[in-house]
Amino acid sequence: MTSLDTPDGGLSCEVGSPEQARAFSAVNAAFGSLGRICMALDGDFRIRYASELLETLLGPEAAAQLVGLSVESLLGSELFGLDGPLRQALLAGEKREGWRAVLHVAHGPARLVSVSAAPLIRDRLGVCDPAALYLVVVRPEDESGVEEGGPVAGFGLIARSPAMTRVFRMIDVLQHSESTVLVTGESGTGKEVMARTIHAHSPRKSGPFVAVNAAALPGELLESELFGHVRGAFTGAVRDRAGRFEAAEDGTLFLDEVGDVPLHLQVKLLRVLQEHTYERVGDSQTRRTNARIIAATNRNLRRLVTDGRFREDLYYRLRVFPIELPPLRSRREDIEPMTRLLLARVGSRTGRALRLSPEAVRVLLSYDWPGNVRELENALEFAATVCRGQTLQPEDLPPEIAPASALLAPEESEPAPARTRPVASSLPTEDHELRSALDRNRWNRVETARSLGVSRSTLWRRMRAARLT
Numbered sequence: 422m423t424s425l426d427t428p429d430g431g432l433s434c435e436v437g438s439p440e441q442a443r444a445f446s447a448v449n450a451a452f453g454s455l456g457r458i459c460m461a462l463d464g465d466f467r468i469r470y471a472s473e474l475l476e477t478l479l480g481p482e483a484a485a486q487l488v489g490l491s492v493e494s495l496l497g498s499e500l501f502g503l504d505g506p507l508r509q510a511l512l513a514g515e516k517r518e519g520w521r522a523v524l525h526v527a528h529g530p531a532r533l534v535s536v537s538a539a540p541l542i543r544d545r546l547g548v549c550d551p552a553a554l555y556l557v558v559v560r561p562e563d564e565s566g567v568e569e570g571g572p573v574a575g576f577g578l579i580a581r582s583p584a585m586t587r588v589f590r591m592i593d594v595l596q597h598s599e600s601t602v603l604v605t606g607e608s609g610t611g612k613e614v615m616a617r618t619i620h621a622h623s624p625r626k627s628g629p630f631v632a633v634n635a636a637a638l639p640g641e642l643l644e645s646e647l648f649g650h651v652r653g654a655f656t657g658a659v660r661d662r663a664g665r666f667e668a669a670e671d672g673t674l675f676l677d678e679v680g681d682v683p684l685h686l687q688v689k690l691l692r693v694l695q696e697h698t699y700e701r702v703g704d705s706q707t708r709r710t711n712a713r714i715i716a717a718t719n720r721n722l723r724r725l726v727t728d729g730r731f732r733e734d735l736y737y738r739l740r741v742f743p744i745e746l747p748p749l750r751s752r753r754e755d756i757e758p759m760t761r762l763l764l765a766r767v768g769s770r771t772g773r774a775l776r777l778s779p780e781a782v783r784v785l786l787s788y789d790w791p792g793n794v795r796e797l798e799n800a801l802e803f804a805a806t807v808c809r810g811q812t813l814q815p816e817d818l819p820p821e822i823a824p825a826s827a828l829l830a831p832e833e834s835e836p837a838p839a840r841t842r843p844v845a846s847s848l849p850t851e852d853h854e855l856r857s858a859l860d861r862n863r864w865n866r867v868e869t870a871r872s873l874g875v876s877r878s879t880l881w882r883r884m885r886a887a888r889l890t
């Protein structure tokens with residue numbers, strides 16, 4: 422692979438003739454005058470041409486160095502990985518506009534950029550390089566405008582809401598820090614992925630990430646799990662054993678469900694946080710640890726403090742850097758981009774490329790998601806298994822998400838108002854209609870389905886949702 426410097430210095434070019442390079446230079450100049458930076462990709466999603474304007478973001482020589490690299494390494498796998506939504510769109514011959522990515526470069530600050538991508542249309546004169554198949558246009562994001570627009574991808578996560586964009590900024594801020602972090606949020610909001618992400622972007626990224634779930638073990642076992650024990654310390658302690666703090670040396674200890682740590686252990690934990698010292702169970706030798714602590718809980722620690730079940734001093738020691746993950750229902754803007762990402766993930770596992778029908782999006786947007794992102798992920802996995810065609814329909818979703826009422830509802834262009842309970846109050850009427858259709862057809866399913874104009878499997882799902890089976 423050779424790099425070609427053109428006389429006008431307007432671009433870097435991998436192969437291709439000087440004429441082709443000039444053609445890209447012209448495209449580049451046109452976009453450049455609008456403050457946009459261009460890249461052309463080949464069929465393997467490698468950067469074939471990159472505008473030198475990229476150097477305003479990435480530093481000198483950056484454009485030439487990028488040529489031949491995968492676009493994924495520059496703009497992240499969430500967008501351009503094998504199942505990334507932008508790669509998928511380009512492969513399907515579609516364009517995508519206004520997505521945002523956190524651009525990562527070695528030794529430089531992370532930058533938020535706006536990304537659009539489209540398949541390149543062949544030019545009439547045939548001067549453009551035929552190996553350049555896709556165009557990617559990047560625009561540095563004006564920090565003040567960050568709170569609006571398309572989804573943001575970065576750190577292996579995806580989001581569109583202002584709340585999650587702020588969380589992304591915090592991960593960015595923490596990149597050079599080893600502070601203790603407390604991640605709070607309802608079940609399934611992504612506390613563990615957040616903890617892993619913070620670790621993976623911290624100065625300790627090459628060290629271990631060790632997770633301990635405080636809710637999964639009774640007090641005595643938890644103590645020995647965390648700090649280790651010596652032989653004979655308790656029945657069954659047949660040999661000396663190192664604890665998780667030792668395993669997390671030079672890395673991060675993820676203390677999950679920290680709200681469940683019993684009071685007597687909270688004292689020991691406080692000491693680790695203050696003095697970095699502890700003893701193995703049954704041992705008198707004091708040990709030191711340098712593990713960084715990231716704690717998480719779905720409980721309200723403040724309330725536990727008020728109730729006397731969580732030490733106040735430990736609470737403040739843990740929340741040096743608090744990150745609160747909002748529930749999915751209070752950041753509905755994230756539902757659609759997250760669905761597309763998760764569906765692509767599920768699709769690549771099951772070898773299927775599924776699309777989303779607008780009705781399915783409507784149902785997903787109107788559900789309350791008590792189980793948050795995990796519930797969304799599970800619902801999509803279920804739907805991908807049930808779905809027979811290429812487009813996911815509401816009736817493919819689990820019944821609690823798309824109950825009979827939603828399936829029978831007339832087409833609506835606007836998202837339905839949020840349901841606080843999966844089974845909405847309108848259900849009795851819908852149930853009633855379903856039941857009378859069944860009665861009219863003497864509960865013959867084939868005939869009922871025909872009279873309602875739905876398939877037998879749809880009817881069966883509606884009956885199940887309405888508890889009529």
Ligand SMILES: Nc1ncnc2c1ncn2[C@@H]1O[C@H](COP(=O)(O)OP(=O)(O)OP(=O)(O)O)[C@@H](O)[C@H]1O
Pocket residue numbers: 577578579580606607608609610611612613614615719759794795798
């Ligand atoms: N922003 C996100 N982008 C993509 N996937 C996400 C995001 N947030 C969460 N997930 C996915 O949702 C699932 C649940 O996340 P995670 O296990 O981190 O939640 P949690 O808050 O620790 O839940 P719990 O309190 O039940 O332990 C995971 O499969 C994770 O990959």
Ligand SMILES: [Mg+2]
Pocket residue numbers: 612613677
């Ligand atoms: Mg968890």
